[in-house]
Amino acid sequence: MKKQKIIIAILFLSIAINLTSCAPAGYSSNEYGFFSGILHGxxxxFALIGxxxxxDVGLYAEHNTGFFYWLGFIIGIGGLGGGASSRR
Incomplete structure (x- = not known):
């Protein structure tokens, strides 16, 4: 049982590290759009924990398309936690 908990903890940690590697950092030359906003949401x-x-992890992309990026960002945040609470 203890071995299974260790494996789950290592798996969770590796997933968290992989997800934060996608977080925006600094200024980039390409603009981030709607789907990037969903991913960043x-x-x-994980980016906040980092x-x-x-x-050196950004919470959002500084060079984005504006409204559609933020719309995707809010949908991404809501899909992460808001969808589970409605199943009650």
Whole structure:
């Protein structure tokens, strides 16, 4: 049983590291759009944890398309936590 918990913890940690590697960092030359906003919304919690440990991780893309990026970002955040609470 203890071995299974260790495997689950290692798996969770590797997933968290992989998700935060997609987080925006710094200024890039390409604009991020709607679908990038959804992805950044999904990984927001992991990026926030990385930011708390003072890693060079951005919470959102600075060079984005504006309204549609933010719309995707909010949908991504809502899909992460808001969808589970409605199943009650």
């Amino acid at each position: 999904f990984i927001f919690v 930011k708390l440990f003072s890693l």
